[in-house]
Amino acid sequence: xxxxxxxxxxxxxxxxxxxxxxxxxxxxxxxxxxxxxxxxxxxxxxxxxxxxxxxxxxxxxxxxxxxxxxxxxxxxxxxxxxxxxxxxxxxxxxxxxxxxxxxxxxxxxxxxxxxxxxxxxxxxxxxxxxxxxxxxxxxxxxxxxxxxxxxxxxxxxxxxxxxxxxxxxxxxxxxxxxxxxxxxxxxxxxxxxxxxxxxxxxxxxx
Amino acid sequence: xxxxxxxxxxxxxxxxxxxxxxxxxxxxxxxxxxxxxxxxxxxxxxxxxxxxxxxxxxxxxxxxxxxxxxxxxxxxxxxxxxxxxxxxxxxxxxxxxxxxxxxxxxxxxxxxxxxxxxxxxxxxxxxxxxxxxxxxxxxxxxxxxxxxxxxxxxxxxxxxxxxxxxxxxxxxxxxxxxxxxxxxxxxxxxxxxxxxxxxxxxxxxx
DNA sequence: CCATTTATGAAATGATCGTTACATAAATAG
DNA sequence: CTATTTATGTAACGATCATTTCATAAATGG
Numbered sequence: 001x002x003x004x005x006x007x008x009x010x011x012x013x014x015x016x017x018x019x020x021x022x023x024x025x026x027x028x029x030x031x032x033x034x035x036x037x038x039x040x041x042x043x044x045x046x047x048x049x050x051x052x053x054x055x056x057x058x059x060x061x062x063x064x065x066x067x068x069x070x071x072x073x074x075x076x077x078x079x080x081x082x083x084x085x086x087x088x089x090x091x092x093x094x095x096x097x098x099x100x101x102x103x104x105x106x107x108x109x110x111x112x113x114x115x116x117x118x119x120x121x122x123x124x125x126x127x128x129x130x131x132x133x134x135x136x137x138x139x140x141x142x143x144x145x146x147x148x149x150x151x152x153x154x155x156x157x158x159x160x161x162x163x164x165x166x167x168x169x170x171x172x173x174x175x176x177x178x179x180x181x182x183x184x185x186x187x188x189x190x191x192x193x194x195x196x197x198x199x200x201x202x203x204x205x206x
Numbered sequence: 207x208x209x210x211x212x213x214x215x216x217x218x219x220x221x222x223x224x225x226x227x228x229x230x231x232x233x234x235x236x237x238x239x240x241x242x243x244x245x246x247x248x249x250x251x252x253x254x255x256x257x258x259x260x261x262x263x264x265x266x267x268x269x270x271x272x273x274x275x276x277x278x279x280x281x282x283x284x285x286x287x288x289x290x291x292x293x294x295x296x297x298x299x300x301x302x303x304x305x306x307x308x309x310x311x312x313x314x315x316x317x318x319x320x321x322x323x324x325x326x327x328x329x330x331x332x333x334x335x336x337x338x339x340x341x342x343x344x345x346x347x348x349x350x351x352x353x354x355x356x357x358x359x360x361x362x363x364x365x366x367x368x369x370x371x372x373x374x375x376x377x378x379x380x381x382x383x384x385x386x387x388x389x390x391x392x393x394x395x396x397x398x399x400x401x402x403x404x405x406x407x408x409x410x411x412x
Numbered sequence: 413c414c415a416t417t418t419a420t421g422a423a424a425t426g427a428t429c430g431t432t433a434c435a436t437a438a439a440t441a442g
Numbered sequence: 443c444t445a446t447t448t449a450t451g452t453a454a455c456g457a458t459c460a461t462t463t464c465a466t467a468a469a470t471g472g
Contacts (some may be wrong), residue, residue: 006447009449026322052365210418210470211418
């Protein structure tokens, strides 16, 4: 190892962390190359040599986000030993991660590329796929709750997962609008109050 | 009336509707002047003469949205004769308006300017204020439910309003990701299942 | 008919966009 | 040492950005 030519003068991972934070704060389209190079402390040729392009850099920033904050948030559903606990942990970790001081608020994956612009279809569909995958993973965890007897057979786990994912996506916007951790936890607890009514088979009403 | 100079050759309202749809689809920053002028069928000088600037045009587009779709959605809370019916009507109208064929999905006010970029603070804070105002209006309607005896005294109407607004904001993202009307209605009904538990004073738990 | 006012289309403005050429610097291989 | 390889900083690239200039067109007022 230890390549042949002149060694890189910056820390690649550290620069990627900075790029992630900038994209997270300003969005893909709202971030300019000047934002990136000045924020990462490197020149444009170094950025292109190390990351390929602005779009490739964004992909790697998303991958880093998914592997860190995203992993903490969505990993909570596999840590809990009940389906309810999975949703609770997922939403509570969301409230935490969406509101840390010194970090952009909300979720990079949810807030990025919500609009269809000219050359965005690729990135946009990749992010849509990630969000769908997360929903499917939650539904799969809930389905295990049927197997264990925690949830009654016939529970619509897709509906359940979609509802809680929708709440979590709304929490991204609430965080962007200034909601603090306690407020988001309150939203999470409110959503969890629907758990009982939602996990009885066809029992309706207000 | 009927001004002095050469008459305008396009319909101002009709052009504004087109501008609204373009901004709604592509966002403020994702929309270029070429997008606007070609979509509206007018030249740039005509746009500037009629609307002032891209930013001013966006403001007028938002105002139009608020006065039309926004009015249908948020007006539902004043049409219902119960607090529950207000929330129900608001969410069901949301599911309808967010998913109409031929129209951009989700909400123009919610999806626009979620990121802080260079010259966006003004627009962004205006939209944040609109979202806050909507939440406050819903809370005020819920507070009337306490007066009428529908809701127990001490009901935290701010918490209740914030929860349902969060769900509705999540529905914007779900709509952008392709959810259809029936799916969003299902999300709405799921959220409404929390109504009972949320409107009892301090009665906790799963 | 002429002066004034407003609107339009074409073209240009300077600024900024993402990206790259190029000369130079700093490392290793022989 | 020289040759090769990779990284860096400066400065440019063409494209596109929002906005404006300008000449011309189409209306009204006198």
